[in-house]
Amino acid sequence: MGIERTKRSLNYSIKDGIAWSVNEGLGTYYISPYMIALNANDMQIGMLTSVPSFIANLSQLESPKLMERMSRKKLVTTFVFLQAIMWLPILSLVFLVSFSNINSLVAPSLVIIFYTFYLMFGSVVGPAWSSWMGDLVPGKERGRFFGRRNEIAGFTGLVSMMVAGLFLDAFKKSNVLFCFAALFFLAMVARLVSRHFLTKQYEPKFKEEKRYYFSFFQFMKQIWTRDKKANNFGRFTIYVALMSFAVNLAAPFFAVYMLRYLNFSYTVFVVVIMNSFLVRLLSMPWWGKFSDKYGRLKTLKIGGFLISFIPILWLYSSNPIYLVMVEMFGGLVWAAFDLASFNFIYDMVSRQKRGICFSYLNVLNGFGVFIGASLGGLLAIHLQIGIMPILFLFLISGILRLLVSMIMLPQLSEVRKVQPSRPLWYFMGGFIRRRFHI
Secondary structure, eight states: OHHHHHHHHHHHHHHHHHHHHHHHHHTGGGHHHHHHHTTOOHHHHHHHHHHHHHHHHHGGGGHHHHHHHSOHHHHHHHHHHHHHHTHHHHHHHHHHHHTSOOOTTHHHHHHHHHHHHHHHHHHHHHHHHHHHHHHHSOGGGHHHHHHHHHHHHHHHHHHHHHHHHHHHHHHHHHHHHHHHHHHHHHHHHHHHHHHHHHHTSOOOOOOOOGGGOOOHHHHHHHHTOSOTTTTHHHHHHHHHHHHHHHHHTTGGGHHHIIIIISOOOHHHHHHHHHHHHHHHHHHHHHHHHHHHHHOHHHHHHHHHHHGGGHHHHTTSOOOHHHHHHHHHHHHHHHHHHHHHHHHHHHHHSOGGGHHHHHHHHHHHHHHHHHHHHHHHHHHHHHOOOSSOHHHHHHHHHHHHHHHHHHHHGGGOOOOSOOOOOOOHHHHHHHHHHHHHTO
16 A cells, blocks of 8 residues: 555656646746846846756745644745746736836846746755655665656656747747746646645655754854765755856856847757757656765766766857757756756665755755855856956856866765776667667
8 A cells, every 4th residue: 555655656656746747848948038028138147057056946945834833735835826826927027017117127137036036945945855756766766766757757848848939939920928928827827737646645754853953054064064975965065056056157147148149039049959858857767876886975976977068069150050069968968967966965864854955955055046046147148258258257167067067076086886887888889879769
């Protein structure tokens, strides 16, 4: 009975992931294009990433306390509902702009405020959902399950993104803002469907106990201990935060570069970025099996080093076909990084401490995103150099990613017993043979 109940819950989790990915594909991935359509400047585009992410991740400090007062399931379903309805004020700005003489600076600023609440409600959910899923998915199967879940949900998200891009291009000559409003309404519906499947999942008994609690200050103090084995998780959080800083120095401006400077249509814009997601979802199950067998750290090292070259490759050409190839490479290596990072936490942290550790990791990650995106926004506006400031940000981002990985990854240790690994070319060859039946 218990096995069947868990199996049904995991199937509902996949359906939740599918609905959530529709919400992402129709809504979240089009927030930056929406801001561009509202004539937001580069600083506001940077703030769209930095401010909401920072406040959202900071809000996770409250998650452990909320988990003491209510079940993880109730916490998740309540805040997912609140997150879903935040699409209403975001899309309502379309009507405010269309039927009033609102200042061009006001509407993008209001989007930032409402989007902050949207991310904040979703962020509070994160630690509780991660703890909940950690109890549902057997340890030895996490790589495979999350790889499969991400593959299915990712494919759905890709289709959603493509349909949304075609829809925007088809009607952009009439009033593209109303097209965004329609997409965001459908995104809200999808998130509510996601909540429906969450309510059907079984939650194993769990009680957040105060004796496992430790403050953020205690956590930060422990990070600097010299005991490498005892502080593996602390070093990992520093690595993730520094990588978030390096990545978000440039990340908010890829959409700006394509839509504003290269004048790509929405369809071309989606085709470029969707190839990253396509390769990411196709490679997720393979990376899941790889990490289960050879370790999270090996997978993290592969992803961490190779994602450094993605923004640098953007400097060589603005040809859409070339950029598609770059994004395909990016999808492959980001799949390794994301999957390994997520599962590495489960390996390092005990069941009782997962919620609070996810919270503190995300707070530090939020600091990295905030500083990186804010600094990127300032440099994009005020930097006076011989090349386009955005391209300079791409270059600096790539260099910093590489330095962070070179310095921090050797400081981490594998937690699980894993098989000895082989050279990277061997694994990549195996991936290509399996996918393309060579």
